Amino acid sequence: MTSSPSLTAAELAFLTAAVDTLIPADDLSPSGSDCGVVDFIEWQLASPWGEGAGLYRDGPFFQAKPEHGYQLRFTPRELFRAGIAAANVWTRSAHGKDFNQLADIDRIAALKAFEEGSAEFSGVPSKEVFEALLNLTMEGFFADPIYGGNRDCSAWKMIGYPGLPARYREAVSTSFGKRYDQPPRSIADFS
Amino acid sequence: MTVKLKEVDVVVVGMGWTGSILARELTKAGLHVVGLERGPRRTSEEDFAPPSIRDELKYAIRLALIQDAQRETVTMRHSPSETALPIRRLGAFLPGSGLGGSGVVWNGITSRFLPSDFELRGHLTQRYGRAAIPSDLAVADFGVTYAELEPFYDRFEKLCGVSGKAGNLRGRQIAGGNIFEGERSDDYPNKPLVTSKPGTLFARAAAELGYHPFPVPSANASAAYTNPEGATLNACEYCGHCDRFGCAVNAKASPNSTLHPVLLQDPNFELRDHAAVKQLVYDRAVRKVRSVRYVDVRTGAEYEQPAGLVLLCAYVFNNALLMLHSGIGAPYDPATAKGVVGKNYCYQTTSRVQVFMEDEEINPFMASGVNGMAIDDVNGDNFDHSGLGFFGGAMIFCSPASGRPIMIRPVPPGTPRWGAAWKQATAKWYNHSFFINVSGASYAHRHSHLDLDPNYRDALGRPLIRMTYDFQENDRTLVAHAAGVAVKIAQAMNPTMMTAPPAQRGSFHTVPYQSTHNTGGTIMGSDPGSSVVNRYLQSWDADNLFVMGASTFPQNAGYAPTATVAALAYWSAHAITTQYLKNQGPLVDA
Ligand SMILES: Cc1cc2nc3c(=O)[nH]c(=O)nc-3n(C[C@H](O)[C@H](O)[C@H](O)COP(=O)(O)OP(=O)(O)OC[C@H]3O[C@@H](n4cnc5c(N)ncnc54)[C@H](O)[C@@H]3O)c2cc1C
Secondary structure, three states: OOOOOOOOHHHHHHHHHHHHHHOOOEOOEOOOOOOOHHHHHHHHHHOOOOOOOOOOOOOOOOOOOHHHOOOOOOOHHHHHHHHHHHHHHHHHHHHOOOHHHOOHHHHHHHHHHHHHOOOOOOOOOHHHHHHHHHHHHHHHHHOOHHHOOOHHHHHHHHHOOOEEOOOOOOHHHHOOOOOOOOOOEOHHHHO | OEEEOOOEEEEEEOOOHHHHHHHHHHHHOOOOEEEEOOOOOOOHHHHOOOOOOOOHHHHHHOOOOEOOOOOOOEEEEOOOOOOOEEOOOOOOOOOEOOOOOHHHHOOOEOOOOOHHHHEHHHHHHHHHOHHHOOOOEOOOEOOOOHHHHHHHHHHHHHHHOOEOOOOEEOOEEOOOOOOOOOOEOOOOOEOOOOOOHHHHHHHHHHHHOOOOOEEOOEOEOOOOEEOOOOOEEOOOOOEOOOOOOOOOOOOEOOHHHHOHHHHOOOOOEEEEOOEEEEEEEEEOOOOEEEEEEEEEOOOOOEEEEEEEEEEEOOHHHHHHHHHHHOOOOOEOEOOOOEOOEOEOOEOOEEEEEEEEOOOOOOOOOOEOOOOOEEEOOOOOOOOOOOOOOOOOOEEEEEOOOOOOOOOOOOOOOOOOOOOHHHHHHHHHHOOOEEEEEEEEOEOOEOOOEEEEEEEEEOOOOOEEEEEEOOOOHHHHHHHHHHHHHHHHHHHHOOOOEEOOOOOOOOOOOOOOOOOOOOEOOOOEOOOOOOOOEOOOOEEOOOOOEEEOOHHHOOOEOOOOOHHHHHHHHHHHHHHHHHHHOOOOOOOOOO
């Protein structure tokens, strides 16, 4: 998982900056990108899922109530392409720079504006872009390291999730009500 | 071009829980059975092996074992005046696909319904008077009683090696079991699993308040168990990868672990996978289904399979779709309340309270599909509803099923969803928080129904099934009442912090997972003017067609459906083998 199968340099720069704002480095874990979350996103967007597997894609497309969930025509890959471009257009008009060139404090403010939907993007709602970005970032941070993120089980160490092999027939009694301190392990450690 | 095949005795459409039960019972009776399953063949040994099955991203998030929404989904609108939109990515409910169906990915809550749930209209009329039931509450009787189903509940529990504790054994009340349950002929085959920390805290608080906590019956074996089919289940590993996953150790009862070891070896049974049934070929003149048309989804080739007996076991949505698309029975019209197919679509009403306890180590990742505690004090008609303004109730339970961190990352209300403060709260609370859940009844409303969508089509070119559904006044007040009790119990646990329950205030939302406890659409009953199938689940319009599953419930009770779905399947199989095969025709006069 080292080559760049699909994203442009500008997209990678945006994602690195965004992911590191969502998951900043501190004593709890390295930054999102240092945990491999950008690699994760890149590979997911290049996967069948990124191309719309599991997503009903027939029209007609209508403006929806929130209860209808996702109703855009874009595949995840298309949504990220359009969303990143629109986000950079927005930060250029607000700050004169691409998102990744902003100071931390402005990145945080920009992501909040996307999250609330108060940032006007053309062609795609900023809120939908943000939700997709946040979901994929959290998936990458917390998924098994075999997918490229959660490097060294950093996210699992942060919360105390032991990962695999997940066999607790005895521990369910012996560790009842007690902290279960085991270094987390990945599927890869057992395959 | 359609390839016409040679007639067989029985075709089963859909090989999940009900299809597998019927296939087993009918092959045992000497019939040649063909099982058509839209998804792939899956076996425990080959497809659910550790460690790779314990992959949250693949199974719980990308939904590897769930119906492919790109091929077929459901459209949703809240009322008949709206245009329905497709659920483009499945969320609220997740029907399984592939051999074993949703029976592979369920959690294994194996509750029986209460006796009064089956005779709901009769029971409520008797207790509260006819005038007390609102006219738009379309509650109905099942047409079968708890006492009639009891032996078949017992069979299913023994098939699954259910872990639990009886509360009413042949009329004798047993403390520590569910004292509200209907009379049981036998105890559960396995003793309860090890109760989780949250379950223990919940039970203590509930008992202090005078409620009657009991272990939630669980189709996850607490000890190695060999079922009456000769299939062996191993003891549960509390791996925290139950719902949405296949079981890596064959502890969860699924069709695959309990029935397929025998069924797939049986020369009387033939499985055809990747076989999506498109239509039933209905002969209106003689009131029979002649054959079923299906497509091999790998090649696109179309087949017509004639059969003497057709069993529709394709889960709620495809059951209703196949009836409507094949022109069997009169479609329901909410404007006139006439017609039957599609009516009384119901769901499960839900709420929850989140509890934070700083000093308790929860270890949420050590969990069986169900190893918690519940109360039924405010379920069904176990309490007096006079003057309350609603009927029905809910099971309130505390049984965290996983600590899988993509999905389970509790933080106190008001915490940002990302950034440094989010990280701190996530690290602090991961091991110290859990939910108390409310799983409530859902009673039919005149507007709620399923029909064919006029705008959207599936991969086979058929209309998508359209759901017209929203929570109604009865749902909202029922859930608010039960959630109030959940809050009281949570408070009695003396938590560091807790959230207010999101009572069912808003409209039905298709995104957050609620439950795959959809019901109705092909309901059972005692007359063809108001139901689709009779008390034996036989179609009123075609005597050689039987419809299985929760689509036959006239309404949903405050319980997970599968034990009742399976008991009805055994009950129907019994009627087919003992009555129908001897004398093929309607089992109930119309
Ligand atoms: C995540 C999850 C958790 C659950 N937890 C619980 C629980 O704890 N307790 C409980 O009681 N219930 C639970 N359920 C519900 C339970 O799984 C179902 O009630 C049960 O499996 C229903 O049995 P069925 O035979 O009606 O449908 P299924 O078991 O879903 O079987 C239907 C089969 O039909 C196939 N099919 C559909 N359409 C076609 C077609 N056109 N052609 C060919 N084949 C077709 C499907 O692929 C599937 O294999 C859960 C469900 C899910 C998804």
